[in-house]
Amino acid sequence: MxxxxxxxxxxxxxxxxxxxxxxxxxxxxxxxxxxxxxxxxxxxxxxxxRSMEHVLARMTHLRAAGWGALSGAWFGLLVGLFFGIFSTMAESLVALILWGAVAGAIFGVIAHAAHGGRRDFVSETGLVxxxxxxxxxxxxxxxxxxxxxxxxxxxxxx
Missing domain, CATH: 3.30.70 (Alpha-Beta Plaits)
Structure with missing residues (x-):
């Protein structure tokens, strides 16, 4: 564009x-x-x-793990649905979602810790x-x- x-x-x-x-x-x-x-x-x-950033909450290790788990579960669901085209095993879908959630939680905590205390908040940005x-x-x-x-x-x- x-x-x-x-x-x-x-x-x-x-x-x-x-x-x-x-x-x-x-x-x-x-x-x-x-x-x-x-x-x-x-x-x-x-x-x-004007650009406006609305601070919604404080980012904690627990919140980072939760957001990571949620995004990992979504990714696991996506991969599971893709593999579901070729397989009829529903257990594999559940396993992929759970593994995605666990991996996402771990990566969420690591990413939050890597920031070293900078940007310890959750926000949304928009134009007004x-x-x-x-x-x-x-x-x-x-x-x-x-x-x-x-x-x-x-x-x-x-």
Whole structure:
């Protein structure tokens, strides 16, 4: 996937509306689509992007073993299902899942210990925006404004 400069992507586009949440912008585009508007080329643009990391918990040896066991069990299940194509022994599937869980737990603890106390927490990272703008093709902007005016009336009544 190539990333085009922002100016070329937004060329010949007009801002229809600006929202505080992505869901509001998505609701607008969905409304336009439901009412026959040609949404091909419509953009939802996050403005004022920031990276945010939400710390969920402290990483301990026990938690590292648990996550490792879970990922190892999934891997064991995958390998077991693959081998299951060629075999009818259900016991081998259970054994692979258990061995995967044990190996994963061991590797999880080793990996956690190898960090030497750096990054002793679990987190999830994402991008957030200050606002979300809906941009439409300039040639269809008048129709989009008309439709969104009707939508705003309906949404106010709800």
């Amino acid at each position: 190539t990333v085009a400069p922002a100016g070329s992507v937004t060329a010949n586009k007009e801002r229809l509306a600006s929202y505080q949440t992505y869901q509001e912008a998505q609701k607008t585009v969905d409304y336009l689509s439901d009412h026959g508007f040609p949404v091909h080329g419509t953009l939802i643009v996050g403005v004022g992007l 925006a200050d606002k979300y703008e809906v941009l439409v093709d300039s040639e269809h902007a008048a129709r989009a404004h008309e439709l969104i005016g009707k939508a705003n009336e309906q949404w106010r009544k709800q």
